[in-house]
Amino acid sequence: MNRNLQEEIEEIEEAEDDYVNSQSWTVEKVAARPDQRVGWFTQTFPPIAVCWLILLVIMGLRIYFASLWRESESELMAANRNLKNLNDKLCVLENQITNLTTVNQELEKQSQKLETQTHELETRNQELETERNLKGQIQNMETTWNKVNVSRAQWSIDEYCPKENKVSGRLCKACQEGWVLNKSSCYLFYDADPPDQKTWDEAREDCRGRNSDFIIIDNKDEQYVIQSNSWHDYEYWIGLRAEGGRWKWIDGSDLNESDWIQDQPPTDGQCAVSVQDNRLKQYEWISVSCAERYRWICKKKSLSV
Known part of the structure; x- marks a missing residue:
């Protein structure tokens, strides 16, 4: 350009x-x-x-x-x-x-x-x-447990070995006050009046709170102890109830002496009570609803003294 x-x-x-x-x-x-x-x-x-x-x-x-x-x-x-x-x-x-x-x-x-x-x-x-x-x-649990153990130990000492007086000191017994001794076991027959009676589960919790459990009757000698210490015509919860169509004790074992309880098939929700029938002059177990309220029997090992 x-x-x-x-x-x-x-x-x-x-x-x-x-x-x-x-x-x-x-x-x-x-x-x-x-x-x-x-x-x-x-x-x-x-x-x-x-x-x-x-x-x-x-x-x-x-x-x-x-x-x-x-x-x-x-x-x-x-x-x-x-x-x-x-x-x-x-x-x-x-x-x-x-x-x-x-x-x-x-x-x-x-x-x-x-x-x-x-x-x-x-x-x-x-x-x-x-x-x-x-x-x-x-x-916290260990501290609480230690305190509970100490309290239980002190409670056990006080219950089994109460202080009689300052001179004689403590006098130890095989069972606590109010418990019945038979061989190596202690039994508590809780004769509560109707307002204080409990269901099967409530009564068992009460026994556990006393470091015991429901009674398991597996021999004639123990049956005799119950007959001797039960009030006539009073029903007492024992450690027997119906589970899965069978009668079982609280330790999981099956009932062997089937002739000791009323002749009726076990139904879940049913539990057994022991009764000393004064009119018939006989002792028997009766199947009732676990939600009913009755007296109960607790059992635990005795203290070796």
Whole structure:
């Protein structure tokens, strides 16, 4: 583009030189004839003036367009430089974005690791807290158990070996006060009146609270003890109840002497009571609902003295 514009300017300059030379030759030719000078000048001046005017316009346009071209070229070069600078900056920004993306990915990985570690630490902390609570509970239970054992030991001493007086000291017995001794066992016949009578489960809990359990009658000698110490026509809970269509003692053993209880099939929810029938002069076991309320008999081993 720059070369074509320069060639056009050179052609315009050559045309101007040719025109000036031709005019000089014409003037010389006219001057050779003085008598025609005035007429010739009058005829040729307007075209010459027009030509000069055109030439001036062309030169002005040439200068104007040359100026515009230089300004445009300067602007284009400045714009080109700006674009190049912007391109360089964009390249730098792209590199920075790439680096930031890589850094962000690394940070996300580290964040995920930290979250995992935090979760693991929280889980471990909960486990430690639970373990600490359990240790505290165990210590409290051990302390309580020790106190209970001491209390039970003192209670046992006081129950089995009560202080008679300051002189004679303690006098130990095989069974506590109110319990009946038979060989190596102690029996409690709880003759509660109807307001204080209990269901089978409630009565068994009472026996357990006395470090004993329901009586299990597995021999004639023990049956005789019950007959001898039971009130006539009073029903007492014993450790026998129906489970799975069979009569079972509280130690899990089956009832062997089936003729000792009423002749009726065992039904779950039924328990046995012992009765000394004074009218019939006989002792028997009767099947009743476990939810009924009766007296009860507890049994435990005697103290060796």
